[in-house]
Amino acid sequence: MPETDLLAPEAPSAARNQRVVNNFAIQVATVNGSGSQTANLVLLRSIFQMGVPVSGKNMFPSNIAGLPTWYTIRASANGYLGRKKEVDFLIAMNPETAREDVLTLAPGAAVVFDEPLKLADLRKDLVFYPVPFDKLVTGLTTDAKLRRPVRNMLYDGVLSRLLSIDMAQMEHAIRKQLGRKQKAIDLNLGALKIGYDYAAANLPKQDPFVIEPMDKTQGMILIEGNAAAAIGCMMAGVTVVGWYPITPSSSLCESLIDYLKKYRRDETTGKATYAVIQAEDEIAALGMVIGAGWMGARAMTSTAGPGISLMSEFTGLGYYAEVPAVIFDVQRAGPSTGLPTRTGQQDVLSTAFLSHGDTKHPLLLPASVNECYTMAMDAFDVAERLQTPVFVLTDLDLGMNTWMSDPFQYPTKPFDRGKRLDADTLKRLGSFGRYRDVDGDGIPYRTVPGDGMPAFFTRGSGHNELAQYSERADDYAKNLDRLDRKFETARTLVPKPEVDLVDGGRVGLIAYGTTHWAIVESRDQLRAEHGFTTSYLRLRAYPFSEEVAAFIDACDRVYVVEQNRDGQMASLLKLDSTLERFAKIRSIRHYIGLPIDGRSVTTELLRQEGR
Amino acid sequence: MSTTVQPPAPGKKVNRIGLEPVAYRGGKTTLCAGCGHNAITERIIDAFYDLGVEPTDVVKLSGIGCSSKSPAYFLGSAHGFNSVHGRMPSVSTGAVVANRKMIAIGVSGDGDTGAIGVGQFVHLMRRNLPMIYIIEDNGCYGLTKGQFSPTADLGSKQKSGVINDLPPIDTCTLAIELGASFVARSFSGDPKQLKAILKAAISHRGTCMIDVLSPCVTFNDHEGSTKSYQYAKDHEEPVADMDYVPFFEEISVDYNPGTTTAVTLHDGSKLLLTKLNEQYNPTDKSAALSLLRETSTRGEFATGILYLEPDKQDFVDLLGLVDEPLAFLDESKLRPGRAALQEIMESFR
Numbered sequence: 001m002p003e004t005d006l007l008a009p010e011a012p013s014a015a016r017n018q019r020v021v022n023n024f025a026i027q028v029a030t031v032n033g034s035g036s037q038t039a040n041l042v043l044l045r046s047i048f049q050m051g052v053p054v055s056g057k058n059m060f061p062s063n064i065a066g067l068p069t070w071y072t073i074r075a076s077a078n079g080y081l082g083r084k085k086e087v088d089f090l091i092a093m094n095p096e097t098a099r100e101d102v103l104t105l106a107p108g109a110a111v112v113f114d115e116p117l118k119l120a121d122l123r124k125d126l127v128f129y130p131v132p133f134d135k136l137v138t139g140l141t142t143d144a145k146l147r148r149p150v151r152n153m154l155y156d157g158v159l160s161r162l163l164s165i166d167m168a169q170m171e172h173a174i175r176k177q178l179g180r181k182q183k184a185i186d187l188n189l190g191a192l193k194i195g196y197d198y199a200a201a202n203l204p205k206q207d208p209f210v211i212e213p214m215d216k217t218q219g220m221i222l223i224e225g226n227a228a229a230a231i232g233c234m235m236a237g238v239t240v241v242g243w244y245p246i247t248p249s250s251s252l253c254e255s256l257i258d259y260l261k262k263y264r265r266d267e268t269t270g271k272a273t274y275a276v277i278q279a280e281d282e283i284a285a286l287g288m289v290i291g292a293g294w295m296g297a298r299a300m301t302s303t304a305g306p307g308i309s310l311m312s313e314f315t316g317l318g319y320y321a322e323v324p325a326v327i328f329d330v331q332r333a334g335p336s337t338g339l340p341t342r343t344g345q346q347d348v349l350s351t352a353f354l355s356h357g358d359t360k361h362p363l364l365l366p367a368s369v370n371e372c373y374t375m376a377m378d379a380f381d382v383a384e385r386l387q388t389p390v391f392v393l394t395d396l397d398l399g400m401n402t403w404m405s406d407p408f409q410y411p412t413k414p415f416d417r418g419k420r421l422d423a424d425t426l427k428r429l430g431s432f433g434r435y436r437d438v439d440g441d442g443i444p445y446r447t448v449p450g451d452g453m454p455a456f457f458t459r460g461s462g463h464n465e466l467a468q469y470s471e472r473a474d475d476y477a478k479n480l481d482r483l484d485r486k487f488e489t490a491r492t493l494v495p496k497p498e499v500d501l502v503d504g505g506r507v508g509l510i511a512y513g514t515t516h517w518a519i520v521e522s523r524d525q526l527r528a529e530h531g532f533t534t535s536y537l538r539l540r541a542y543p544f545s546e547e548v549a550a551f552i553d554a555c556d557r558v559y560v561v562e563q564n565r566d567g568q569m570a571s572l573l574k575l576d577s578t579l580e581r582f583a584k585i586r587s588i589r590h591y592i593g594l595p596i597d598g599r600s601v602t603t604e605l606l607r608q609e610g611r
Numbered sequence: 612m613s614t615t616v617q618p619p620a621p622g623k624k625v626n627r628i629g630l631e632p633v634a635y636r637g638g639k640t641t642l643c644a645g646c647g648h649n650a651i652t653e654r655i656i657d658a659f660y661d662l663g664v665e666p667t668d669v670v671k672l673s674g675i676g677c678s679s680k681s682p683a684y685f686l687g688s689a690h691g692f693n694s695v696h697g698r699m700p701s702v703s704t705g706a707v708v709a710n711r712k713m714i715a716i717g718v719s720g721d722g723d724t725g726a727i728g729v730g731q732f733v734h735l736m737r738r739n740l741p742m743i744y745i746i747e748d749n750g751c752y753g754l755t756k757g758q759f760s761p762t763a764d765l766g767s768k769q770k771s772g773v774i775n776d777l778p779p780i781d782t783c784t785l786a787i788e789l790g791a792s793f794v795a796r797s798f799s800g801d802p803k804q805l806k807a808i809l810k811a812a813i814s815h816r817g818t819c820m821i822d823v824l825s826p827c828v829t830f831n832d833h834e835g836s837t838k839s840y841q842y843a844k845d846h847e848e849p850v851a852d853m854d855y856v857p858f859f860e861e862i863s864v865d866y867n868p869g870t871t872t873a874v875t876l877h878d879g880s881k882l883l884l885t886k887l888n889e890q891y892n893p894t895d896k897s898a899a900l901s902l903l904r905e906t907s908t909r910g911e912f913a914t915g916i917l918y919l920e921p922d923k924q925d926f927v928d929l930l931g932l933v934d935e936p937l938a939f940l941d942e943s944k945l946r947p948g949r950a951a952l953q954e955i956m957e958s959f960r
Binding site: 221 | 682692703705706708710713944945949960
C-alpha cells in the first residue's frame, strides 16, 4: 500500500530489543467484503477499553467486494490521532498485496500472515508469525458461509496473545459490536480463543510491541465524524433534508435518518417533525433545501466534490436570493471521480466561490468529531442569521474513520433564527423592504410564506430593495455592495480560529480540518528533535476573522499546511491579505489520498526552512 | 394564513371570503400582447377568486422562461419564487414539505419542463407532491427567440423555416405513467374548460399536472406550427364537457344522468363530467394512455381531465409529517432533551 505514499518511509519506531509500549500502528491487509470490519473494530475497541488512546483509519477501494483494503489502528500513548506513516505490525491476509505489503515495511516490523502465503523468506529484518487460518477455522464451524468472517476473528485472538491485549476486553468488545446476536457472539468468542491458544502454543514473542493498560480514555467515546455531524444536525433542529448518496458523505444522512426516526417524533401523535427526501441528484437535493429554507425551515444536504459541482447553480441562487441552506461537503480526492474512497481537502476554493457571478460563501472547518457536532449547530445559526448557504467542510478521514473524543455536551445556546420580520419590527421600520439594509450590517429582514407578514417575490434576477425586478445599474450595484457588507458581518459571526502564539515561535503554522492532527504531532517532533518552536493557528471558518491577520503579523512567516495540490487555503488567505502579509505566506501540501501525517509536515517544514 | 372574512362593501363584487377580484391580481404582465400565457394567468386569477382561496395561503413557484415570469402577474399578496431553469420541481418539493398548509402552484414551460427540467419533472410526478404544476406549452423557447423545445411536433416549422425532425415528448403521457394523480390538458384559448380544470386542481390533493397549449404569438403562431392558435382551435378534441362544483355549493344543476359522472375530490368538491365519448373514464389509466396515443396519431389534442386518481396518497402523507408546518415548529419540538443525547453518547462508549 505505501506504494502510493511517495514520501520516504521513516526509520523504524524502535530497535528490536527495546519494548515499544502503546506507541505503534497495526495494519490489517485484507480484501473488502470479507467481513474484517468487525474484527478490526473489536481490536480498536479493546485497546480503547484498556485506556490507551487509539485511532482507526480504513483505506478501502471504490468497490463492494474483492479488492484490497487496509485498516490501520494506531495506539498512541501521547494521544496522537493523526495517521502514522510507518506500519509496525502487519496482519497480511490478502494474497494479492501480501508481498508488497511486506516489502514496504520498515525494518523491525512484525508480520502475522496466512501460512500458505509463505512470506517469511521475503525479508530478514522483520519478525514473522505464520498462522494457518484455514486449518484453524475448519474446526470452528461446519457452515462454510460463516467461515470467512469468523476467520478474521482468529487474528484478533493471535494479537491478543502477541500484544498482551486483555482477552476480557476483547470479549467485551465483541459483545458490544455484535449486540444481541448470541449465535454470532458465541462463534466469534470461539474463534478468538482458538487464535489466542494457537499463538500461545506456537508463536513465541519476538517483536517489541506491546499494549499496556493506561487511564487516558476514561469516559470517552469512539465515533465517526459523519455520525457526529448527524447528531449535531438533529440537535440543531433540522426539519428538511434533501440528499443523494455519494461516498464519503452518505453515512451522514443515513445516521441522521436513524436518529430522527428515534428522537424526532411528536410525543403524542408519533408523527415526524422532519422530512428526509432522497433526491434524484444533487441538483435536486439542494433545490429541495433552498425551497424549504425559503419557506422558513431549517434545511440541509450532505455531499462530496462531484455533488458540490452539481450544486453550483442553486448555491448562486441561494446567495443572491438570500435563502439559508446548510451544505456538508465530506471531501474526497478529486478531480472528477478521482479517488472516491480516499481523503483530501480539495474543495476549499470551489465551495468558497461556488457558482457564477460574484459569489462567496461562509465555510465552517471542523477538525474533530466534536466540532462536527458543534459546527453542525453553528452552521444552521449562521445560515439563518446571514440568510445564505453555508458550507461545512469535513473530509473522508474525519467523516468515515473512527475517532475518540470526549462525549458531546448538550447545547447551551438557543437556536438563532435570524432577522425575521414581526409586527413590532414592521411598526418600527414603517415599511418592509426585503433587501433593505436597515441595521447597517448588510442583513435585511425576511418574511416567509404563512407568517402573516408582507409577502415578496423571490428571484435570482436583478432586484431592488423591495424585491422588485430591476435591471437598473444603481439597484444592481447597491445590492451587490450590500451583499459584500453582509459578508463582512459574517467575519464576526463564524467560529473564531484557535491560536497558540508561543514566545519565540516566530515561524507560524496555519492549518484546518483534519490536518490539525498532523500539526499537533509535527510541532512536538520539531520541538523535541530540533529544538524548533512554532506558533500555530487553526482556522475554523471562512471568511477569516481578525485574529488571522493578527497572527500573520505576529509571525516572521507562516506555513499553510493542507491536503491539496494547489495550496487552496493559502490562496484564499493571500486574496485576503495586504502585500506585507501576502509575502509571509508559504505552503506545505500533501495530496496522496491518505490522511496527512506529522512526519511529512516536519520533513517538509525543515526542508523549506533550510534546516 | 388568517382567513380575512370581511363584510362586503355594498355594490362591490366580492367572493365568498369578501375579497374583490383585484386581490387576486399581480403585477402588470411584461409578456407579448396576445401571448397565450396571459390568458392562463387570467384563468388562474378567476379560479382562485371563484373558490375564495385566501391569496396569502398560496405560494407560487416557477423555473426560468417566459412562462416562469407569469407568477409575478397573479396573486400579488402571495409569496413567489422564480427559481432556476428546470428546477422548480425540487424547490417546490422542499417548500411543500416545509409547510404543508400552503397551496403550491408552479408554472413552467415546455423547455423548462421537457428539456432541462425533465429529470426533476419525472421525479415530481413520481412523488405525487401535492401541488398544481402548469406547463404553458408553446413548443418553443420564447425568451431566447424561438428555438424548438422538446414538445414541438415532428415536422413543425420554425419561423425561420427550420423543420423539427425529432418526435415530441408528451408530458401528459409521462405524468400519467409516472404517478401524478391529476393530469389534464387544455388550451389557453378555451377559458371555460381551463377554469374548470384549474378549480378542480385546487381541490385535489396530489400532483395536478396541467399541460396548457399556449401559442407563442411572436415565434410560433404561424402556418406550419402545430402550436398556433389556428391549429389548436382546429384540432382540439375535448374528452368531456366539465363543470366543477365546490364543496360549499349545493349541486343543484340537473345533469343528464345517462352521460354525466360526478367525481368527488378530497375536500368534498364535485367534478361533473359530461362525456362526449361514452367509453372514456378518467380514472382508468390504460384508457387515458390509449386516448392520448390515438388522438396524437390523428394530429389532435385530447383536452380535459385525462386522468384522475382522487384518493391516491400524496407525498406529504407518505412522509407521515406532523400537522403543524415543519417551518413553524419551535425549539421545544425540534431539539431532543438531555436524556436523548446522553443515550446516544452511551451507545458510543
